[in-house]
Amino acid sequence: MDDRLRSAARRIIRDSALVGKDETVLIIHGMHNRDFAGLLAEETMRIGAFPLVWSFDDSLISDFPERPPKGLEAIIKRADVVVWLSQYTAVDNLPEKVRRRVFSFWDAVYSLLQEEKVPTLLVNLPSPMWLEENGIDPDEYLCEFASAVSVDYAQMRQLGIKLMGWLSGAKEVLITDGNGTRLRFSIEGREPGLEDGTLRDCRLERRECEVEIPAGEVYIAPVESSAFGRLVLPHDGLELEFRAGRVVSVSGKRASELRDRLKTPGGNVIAEFGIGLNPGVRPLSLRIFDEKALGTVHVAVGHNLHLGGANESEIHIDFILLEPTVLVDGKMLMERGVIKEQE
Structure with a gap:
């Protein structure tokens, strides 16, 4: 070690x-x-x-x-x-x-x-x-x-730029999976960002000057009023129902704890859609780590001003989907956790 x-x-x-x-x-x-x-x-x-x-x-x-x-x-x-x-x-x-x-x-x-x-x-x-x-x-x-x-950061950046191309200028995202997840939201007018695990962009004096390690994700702030559907998260013991961009119900074994946190002003509003890029991450049921894993996506609620969104809150909570299928404007971006080639 x-x-x-x-x-x-x-x-x-x-x-x-x-x-x-x-x-x-x-x-x-x-x-x-x-x-x-x-x-x-x-x-x-x-x-x-x-x-x-x-x-x-x-x-x-x-x-x-x-x-x-x-x-x-x-x-x-x-x-x-x-x-x-x-x-x-x-x-x-x-x-x-x-x-x-x-x-x-x-x-x-x-x-x-x-x-x-x-x-x-x-x-x-x-x-x-x-x-x-x-x-x-x-x-x-x-x-x-x-x-x-210990990953290839240049390769991870290259993949991230490719995914940003999928999302830039797109209007709608649909996420489904084998657990019953089906969530649709708009990203129209929102621009994606890339966290590639290096301070390259910070040193070029871009807007943000911090990077998390382990790293690797493309992120975008959905239109805050646009999310409809549900997230089913058996590994978290949770199921969330969205309507008009807000979580309107929570069920599952750990629902009571989450309900209390979502009472924070702005805490139940959709905040982020992220795509993991890091091939060296194996999910461990730790959100700050798992959300970077290649083959996963995450949806967050709460604060998103730092992502180019319009919702302010004291909390930001990520929910990870392990083998999702993602469509962007009807075209397949990811199928059961495998990123597809752009046509």
């Missing part, structure tokens, strides 16, 4: 972050992923760049500022690239007052990165405790993570 993680660190620094000689790389991490942060720092130095490693141990925090101090702001602003690993390890064990201040602090760091347009990789390496609580073996996740970042 050590060799695989070292290789993954190399791919992240060289192929995803595109770090160059003499650049300054700020690496943020929690205590649960400090070993991997060390590997990232080593790879940074091998290139001839300069790593700054920022360790955060939330188990030692008794009080915390709501914003980073000026000296820390200056370091953030001067970074050429930020590689931000999941930083929380035991934050849920903090007193509520302290936890709110910690969240406010990191929200301020994130906002500062956005304001300064610092190219940022958000690396999804949750704590072992969090993974186990969600039914995922931490060692298995590390293995799958290494596979998911």
